[in-house]
Amino acid sequence: MEDKIMTFDEMRVMMAQTMEGFSRIEKQQEENARGFAELRKQQKERADEADRRSKEADARLQKLEEENKKEWKEIRKSIRETGKNIGGISDSNCKMAEQYFFNSLKKTKTLGGIHFDLLDKNLRRTSYDGENTLNGEYDIVMVNDVASCVIEVKYTVETKDVNDLVNRQVNEFKFLFPNLARPKIYLGIGGMSFNEEAEKTAKKLGIAILKLNGNAVEIQDNNLKIY
DSSP: OOOOOOOHHHHHHHHHHHHHHHHHHHHHHHHHHHHHHHHHHHHHHHHHHHHHHHHHHHHHHHHHHHHHHHHHHHHHHHHHHHHHHHHHHHHHHHHHHHHHHHHHHHHHOEETTEEOSEEEEEEEEEEEOSSOEEEEEEEEEEEOSSEEEEEEEEEEEOHHHHHHIIIIIHHHHHHHOTTTOOSEEEEEEEEEEEOHHHHHHHHHTTOEEEEEETTEEEEEOSSOOOO
16 A cells, blocks of 8 residues: 655645644643633632631630630629628628627626626637637626536527537637636537527537527527536
8 A cells, every 4th residue: 555645735735634633732821721721710719708708706705705704704704792791781781680699698698507607708819839720709608606608609500609619618618728628518509590400409419599489589499418
């Protein structure tokens, strides 16, 4: 088979077709480049928008956190102030009850059928042995030759107050006030109000109960126990 020899016209046509093909390819590449550029632009715009929204969300969150911190600070401040006010009212009422009980006992100096010669209130003493400090405070104390009576006053008497009087305070009183401690020591507890279980516990342990009933003092002092 013989090779076909192309004429000049045929070669010119082929060259034109080849150039036209290159032109189409270049045009397609340009369109592709524009398409990629637009795509990158859209991706960047979306990324910028997402970043903007994220920053806005972070800013809003930070603002909310700061506002919440400020609100909680105000709430805590209000709670502390309310607590101080309530504590001050409780202390004031407790002191008032203490004065009522003291004045009532001062008239008779008698509790549980026992007469006492001396009556005092708000006795405080501190003992320090070089390592440990012991602080004692006793609201009302009555004394005669053979007996002492220690009375604790609370705004509201709870069971723990009764147990603390028996298990701790009476022993510390003997140590801190040996000049007032007698062979027989009686206990009493008074308050503006009593937890029901606290009152039962006090009666069971032979502790005198002092209550405010209007402007009068109500005393339950039957079957007092010696401590």
